[in-house]
Amino acid sequence: MEQEALVALIPRLRRYARALTGERFRADDLVQDTLERALSKWALWRPGTDLRAWTFTIMHNVFVNQVRRAALAPESLDPDAGLELEDRSASADTLAQLSGLNSALQRLPDEQREVLLLVTLEGFSYDEAAHTLGLPIGTVMSRLARARGRLALLLEGDGATGASQVQLKVVK
Amino acid sequence: MMFSESDIHRLVDDELPPAQASEVAAWVAADPARARQAEAYRRQRGLLHQRYDPLLGEPMPADMLETVRSGPARKRAAANQSMFRRVAGLLLLTGACAAGGWFGHARFDKSAPVDAMAALPQRAAVAFAVYSPEVRHPVEVSASDEAHLTRWLSARLATPVRAPILGPQGFQLVGGRLLPGEDRPVAQFMYQNTAGKRLTLYLSTLAPGAAGPRESAFRFERVRNVNNFYWAEGNRAYALSGDLSREELMPVARAVFEQMGKNTAEASPPAAK
Secondary structure, eight states: OHHHHHHHHHHHHHHHHHHHHSOHHHHHHHHHHHHHHHHHTGGGOOBTBOHHHHHHHHHHHHHHHHHHHHHHSOOOSOTTTTOOOOOOOOOOHHHHHHHHHHHHHHTSOHHHHHHHIIIIISOOOHHHHHHHHTOOHHHHHHHHHHHHHHHHIIIIITHHHHHHHHHHHHHO | OOOOHHHHHHHHTTOSOHHHHHHHHHHHHTOHHHHHHHHHHHHHHHHHHHHHGGGGGSOOOHHHHHHHHTHHHHHHHHHHHHHHHHHHHHHHHHHHHHHHHHHHHGGGOTTSOOBHHHHHHHHHHHHHHHHTTOSSOSOSEEGGGHHHHHHHHHHHHTSOOOOOOOGGGTOEEEEEEEEEOSSSEEEEEEEEOTTOOEEEEEEEEOOTTOBSOSSOOOEEEEETTEEEEEEEETTEEEEEEESSOHHHHHHHHHHHHHHHHHHHHHHOOTTTO
C-alpha cells in the first residue's frame, strides 16, 4: 500500500519538524498538518517519483504559511508555552554545545535553517534541497554557507552564554 | 587548480565527484583556516544528529498513524455519507430558517426565561464582526501555540475544549480568544482559508438551569451580513459564523458538529466536570 511509504516517513518528518520549530507541540502540529495536506493532495503524487521530496515540499509550504500567520498574531501569553527544557546532566563541552544547539538553531533565519537542516540532518543533495524548496541551486548554496557561518558563531562565540540563558529559564 | 569557499561546503556534503574531492581535500588540508572551517561544518552535522536523531526512535503518535492509514479511504466513505446527510440537513434547515426569524424576537422579552440559544447567533455574529477584520490581533493565542490555547480555554470554560480540524474543508486555525458571554466566559476560535476568508466558532457552555433544548438541530440565522449556524449539544452551545454563503458554511458546520460531538461524548461525563 502506497500510504505505508508515508507512514515510514513520519519519524523523519518529526525529526525535521522538531529541529525546524524547536518545540515539541509546534513540531507535531506541523507534521500532522503536513500529513493531512499530503493526503488531501494524494491524487497529485505520481507513484515512482520521490515521495520524500514531495512530502518535504508540502511541509515547507505548511511551515511558511504557519510562520506567516504567526506574524499576524500577537505573542503567546504564556511565557513558558513551548519552552524546550534541555537535558544537561553533564557539563562536558559537547553537552554544553548540544544544549545550546536548539536555541542557536532557532536564531537562524527560517530560510537558512530550512536549507541547513535539509542538507545536513536529512542528507538531501543540493539538487534535492533546491527542488524541495523551489529555489535555484545557487540560492541553496549561499543560504547554506550563511547558515553554517552564523551557527558556528552562535555555538562557539556564545556557547557558554547560550547554556546559562537556558539555565535561567529552568530556574524560573 | 583554483577552488573557492563553496568547494569546502561541497566537500563536506559529498557533492564532489571522487577525483575532484581528493584534490579539494588536499587544498583544504593545506590551510589551517580552511581545515578548521571544514571541521566546524562536520561538527555541526554531528551535533545536529546527536541532538535530533533520538526523535527517530520515538513511538509515532497514534493520531498521525490514523490520519495516514485511514486517510483517503475514509474520506471517500465520509464524502458519500455526508452527501446524504447534507440533503437531509438542508431539508431540515429550510423549516428552521423560516421559524428562526420569529423565535429571534423572544429574546428581548425579559419576563420569559432567557433562552441562551436565542441570544447565541447575535452574540456570535457580533464577535465575528469585531475580530475577523483584525490584521494584527485577530486572536489572543495563535494556532502555533495550540497546545497552550487548548489548556487555557479548557481551564477557563471548565470543560475540555479543542479547536476542530477544518483543514479538509479548506480552513486552517488562526487561533482563539476568550470572550465575555451572557453570564460566563465563552471561547472563540478563528479560521481562515487560502483566499483569506475567515470564520469563527463561538463556543459556550450552558448554565444547568438555562432554558432551551439540550440537543438541537442545526439552526440558521443571518445577522446583518453574517451568516450563522448554531446548535446545542450536551452542555454546550455552538455558533459558526462567517461572511460566507449558507451553502459554503454548511459543510463546515457539519464538520464541526461531527468533531465536537465526539469530544463531548468522550470528554464530559457528568463526573469529569
